[in-house]
Amino acid sequence: NAGVTQTPKFQVLKTGQSMTLQCAQDMNHEYMSWYRQDPGMGLRLIHYSVGAGITDQGEVPNGYNVSRSTTEDFPLRLLSAAPSQTSVYFCASSYSGQGYEAFFGQGTRLTVV
Amino acid sequence: GESVGLHLPTLSVQEGDNSIINCAYSNSASDYFIWYKQESGKGPQFIIDIRSNMDKRQGQRVTVLLNKTVKHLSLQIAATQPGDSAVYFCAENTRNYGQNFVFGPGTRLSVLP
Numbered sequence: 001n002a003g004v005t006q007t008p009k010f011q012v013l014k015t016g017q018s019m020t021l022q023c024a025q026d027m028n029h030e031y032m033s034w035y036r037q038d039p040g041m042g043l044r045l046i047h048y049s050v051g052a053g054i055t056d057q058g059e060v061p062n063g064y065n066v067s068r069s070t071t072e073d074f075p076l077r078l079l080s081a082a083p084s085q086t087s088v089y090f091c092a093s094s095y096s097g098q099g100y101e102a103f104f105g106q107g108t109r110l111t112v113v
Numbered sequence: 114g115e116s117v118g119l120h121l122p123t124l125s126v127q128e129g130d131n132s133i134i135n136c137a138y139s140n141s142a143s144d145y146f147i148w149y150k151q152e153s154g155k156g157p158q159f160i161i162d163i164r165s166n167m168d169k170r171q172g173q174r175v176t177v178l179l180n181k182t183v184k185h186l187s188l189q190i191a192a193t194q195p196g197d198s199a200v201y202f203c204a205e206n207t208r209n210y211g212q213n214f215v216f217g218p219g220t221r222l223s224v225l226p
Contacts, residue, residue: 004156031212040121042202042216043157050211058210090156100212101147104156 002026006091006105013081013112021076021108023091029103030096032074033058034066036087037107043090049074050096081112121200123221132190134220136203139184143205147214148177148188152199160188160201190222198224 007022025032033048035058045058049068063085065077074093078085088109092102126132138146144165149157163170163177163186170177176189186203200221204214 033213035216040218042218043204044216045210045213048210048213056211058213059215092156094212096212100145101159101162102157102214104158106154106156 004091004093004103004105006089006108008108009106010109011111013078013110015081015083015112017081018077018079019081021078021089021091021110023074023076023105024072025074025091025093025103026072027093027103028071029093030071031094031100031102032068033092033094033102034064034074034076035090035092036060036085037090038087046076046089078110081110083112086110086112121218121221123223125223125225126193127225128193128195130193132188132193132197132222134188134190134201134222136186136188136217136220137184138186138203138205138217140205140207140215141181141184143207145206146177146179146186147204148175148186149202149204149216150197150199151202151219157202193222193224195224195226198222 004025034046035043037043047066049055088107091105094100094102147162148160151157161172174191178187200219202219204216
């Protein structure tokens, strides 16, 4: 049981490049989310999904796209990377209902130069 | 806007002493709170949760206290150990993003030998 798996662990992009951060979970969780973590600011919600085919925006969605074609996968796309997107990105998943604490992946450290 | 927590403080405690980490939240409608622990290079891990209809909840060596009157959460760690060194985040479910949480900036706990 791997839990939440994120790839890659590290990535350097040039301004304007695009890329996709991968996230997969094997717990059959309905909820999946993407957060970014910046120094001194905790984690901020980018996008989330309540099930396959359903996504919604979080606190800081601009510059990011998501899709949820399967229960297991929730990729995060940066269409045109900017230095302001330099951050550590965490994917999380959770059950729906009582006790819905989030299980987090190990994170992807992204640097945009 | 709503916010949880203060700027990132650091708490240093002697091994074996008790630790108290505090957190302020601003959304009185929040009904579910979680404390997470994040070790260096890892994703946040669930420690303990509490619902708004409770004042106190105990786990193994940890206790969470909720004071709704002043919108304050605390995490108490008994007999602090070196393995407790990490950044601790409080998170609240504001209901603005489904089951997702608003995180505070965190508190760094350093355990001195």
